[in-house]
Amino acid sequence: MNDLYIALIHHPVHNKEGKIITTSVTNFDLHDLARTGTTYGVKKFFVVTPSEVQQNMVNYIKNYWTAGFGADYNPSRKEAITFLETSPSLEDTCLTIKNHSGSQPLLVATTAKKTEKSVSYSFLRQKKQDGPPLLLMFGTGFGLASEVLDKADYILDPITGVNGYNHLPVRSAVAIILDRLIAK
C-alpha cells in the first residue's frame, strides 16, 4: 500500500469573512491528529505554518512529549507525537515527503463543500492501493484557501451528516476521513 501523510494547514486558510489569514496552532489538534494518525498508520503529520514563533512552540511541545517529562509519563503519547513535524509551507511539506518516500505526493484536499473536483472515499481507497504517496490536507479556520484547492489533484467529498449541519471540528473530520479511507 502506498504511504499516507497528513497536513494541518494554518496558512493559507479563510477566516469568517472569506479573507486569507494565518490561524494560530491549537494544542488539542497536535495531540488528537498525532494519536488518530498513528492509529491509522499515517507516516508523518505536518503542522504547516509560516510563523516561526508558532513552529517553535510546536517543536517545544513535541520535545516535551518525546524527550522531556512527557516521554516517560506517557510513552504512548511519545509514540504518536514522534510522527509530528512542523513545516513552513505546503511546498516545503511536499519536498520533505519526496525526500522521505522517494516521490512527489498526490495532493488530496478536504473541504465542507462539494466541488467539481470532488471524489468519493471508495475512489480514493482504490487509488491508495498503488502509486505515489498521498498527502491529505486539512484546513483550519474557515477552511483551505482556493489556491490550495486549485493545487489539489483530488478533493474529497464533504462529510454530510443527517440534517445539513456541517460544522465538524477538524479533529473529528480527520478521524472520520482516516477511518473511511483506511479501516478494514
Add this chain to the structure above:
Amino acid sequence: MNDLYIALIHHPVHNKEGKIITTSVTNFDLHDLARTGTTYGVKKFFVVTPSEVQQNMVNYIKNYWTAGFGADYNPSRKEAITFLETSPSLEDTCLTIKNHSGSQPLLVATTAKKTEKSVSYSFLRQKKQDGPPLLLMFGTGFGLASEVLDKADYILDPITGVNGYNHLPVRSAVAIILDRLIAK
C-alpha cells in the same frame, strides 16, 4: 429510526492504575462532541459528572454559547451546544431519556478492548432501525469502569487501526463511531 443519545462519562472511570476516579471535564470535549453529535442527528449529549462544581462550570459554558456573547458570535455553535446537558449519573441520564423519548434506552458501551459482549457496527446499525432509544456511553480517563460495562446491553467492538496502537482521543472515537453507525 430510533433516537440516539450520547453520554460522556466522568465517573465511574479508571485512572492509569485501574482505580475508580472522577475525571475533570475537558472544554474541547464539550464543543467537539456537541458539533459531531449534531452533525449525526444525536438527540442529546449528556456530560455525566457527580461534581456539582463541574456541572456548574459546564452549564456556565453552555450558557455562554447559547444565550451569552457566543450565541450571536457563532450561531452554528449555539445550535450544537443546545443539545448538551449535564447529568449527575448514568441512572439520572436514563431517567431523562425516558422522560424525553417515552422509553428506557438500551445501553451501549464503548471500550478499547474486545469483550465477550462485543458486537459489530453492522449489528448495531440494524438494531438502530427499530426499537427503543440507544444511549452510547463513552469513558474519559482510562475508560469506563467495569460496573458500567456490566450494566451495558451491548459493548461495541473496539476501533482497531493498522498497527496495534489503540490510544484514540475520545473526541476521535465519538466521531468514528457515529460515522460508522449513522453515515449513509
